[in-house]
Amino acid sequence: MSPPSDVTDKDWEAAMADADADGGDAAAKGGDNEADAMAAEWEAMLGGADEDVGGMGGGGGRDSTRVLNQDEIDSLLGFDEAGDEGEQRSGIQAILNSALVSYERLPMLEVVFDRLVRMMTTSLRNFTSDNVEVSLDDILSQRFGDYLNSIPLPAMLTVFKAEEWDNYGLMTVDSSMIYSIVDVLLGGRRGTAAMRVEGRPYTTIERTLVERMIHVVLADLSAAFDPLSPVTFRFDRLETNPRFATISQPSNACVVARLRIDMEDRGGRLEILIPFATLEPVRELLLQMFMGEKFG
Structure with a gap:
């Protein structure tokens, strides 16, 4: 494509440079939009996974996490105090002492x-x-x-x-x-x-x-x-x-x-x-x- 006769070479080069700059900006904007879309898609996928895990845990995020208190831990390990001396020990301690003759x-x-x-x-x-x-x-x-x-x-x-x-x-x-x-x-x-x-x-x-x-x-x-x-x-x-x-x-x-x-x-x-x-x-x-x- 040849420039018109009334347009100088310098004017033509300036116009082409402006066109290239506009194209680069458009491409950059397109790339930014594509990155934003991909980030949104990943965020949606992660959010869905968290909801699935929460549902499997019994409905509930952090509220469903239950921490044992000290009495329950002692009872589980068999360290709770027996009500009387004849009461059998339970838990891990009973297993360890199963062969211990009194x-x-x-x-x-x-x-x-x-x-x-x-x-x-x-x-x-x-x-x-x-x-x-x-x-x-x-x-x-x-x-x-x-x-x-x-x-x-x-x-x-x-x-x-x-x-x-x-x-x-x-x-x-x-x-x-x-x-x-x-x-x-x-x-x-x-x-x-x-x-x-x-x-x-x-x-x-x-x-x-x-x-x-x-x-x-x-x-x-x-x-x-x-x-x-x-x-x-x-x-x-x-x-x-x-x-x-x-x-x-x-x-x-x-x-x-x-x-x-x-x-x-x-x-x-x-x-x-x-x-x-x-x-x-x-x-x-x-x-x-x-x-x-x-x-x-």
Whole structure:
């Protein structure tokens, strides 16, 4: 196409440049409109998907989301407090404890520990020449691994062996009891609480004095079982690290007797752990009901 004769070349070039600019603007507007349409289409699709999910969830967006309260969580896990002791546990805890034998199924075991308390009261009075009161705080069934993790440190852990049963048990003496027995045996003043020193290992003197007390307790424990079945509990070793006092698999069930020893204004706790595997040779005897002739 040739320009008219009355139009100069410069005028023709300017007109063509304006036409190209108008075409570019139109194309840009068309592209913007197409992008807007695509964005609107995606938004509509996403909105529909959200509505479908809300409908499947029970009608409702955020309002349909329900959060469990603490009581419901405890009930689900089986940690809710039972109304009475005979009520069965539920949830995960019941599954975990399904193989855990309760000491209450062994009536004679509680009788043995009651006899031990009476004998220890007399023996420790003679051992310390002081007024000693021993009481049984609790008897419970617990897994060995859970017990080791619950021991408050520092403490002394005694591994002892039941010779006739060819198995082991564990005795734990807490820090308060250790310093109390050391204070009493070394002539500490009455009426003053035993000093507790942290941040250092137990000395040879402290370990020796506690070991002497442990021999007294083990002799009483043997005598407490004697009417039921003669057994000798022999001192094996003394540890301060629970990892070195492993006598059973972590998942094995054990019976734990918690004793409280008071010497006027001093004292502490002593715990005796016996795995059910150790008690297996006398299990049938422990299942019997109490007959008081032998245990008077």
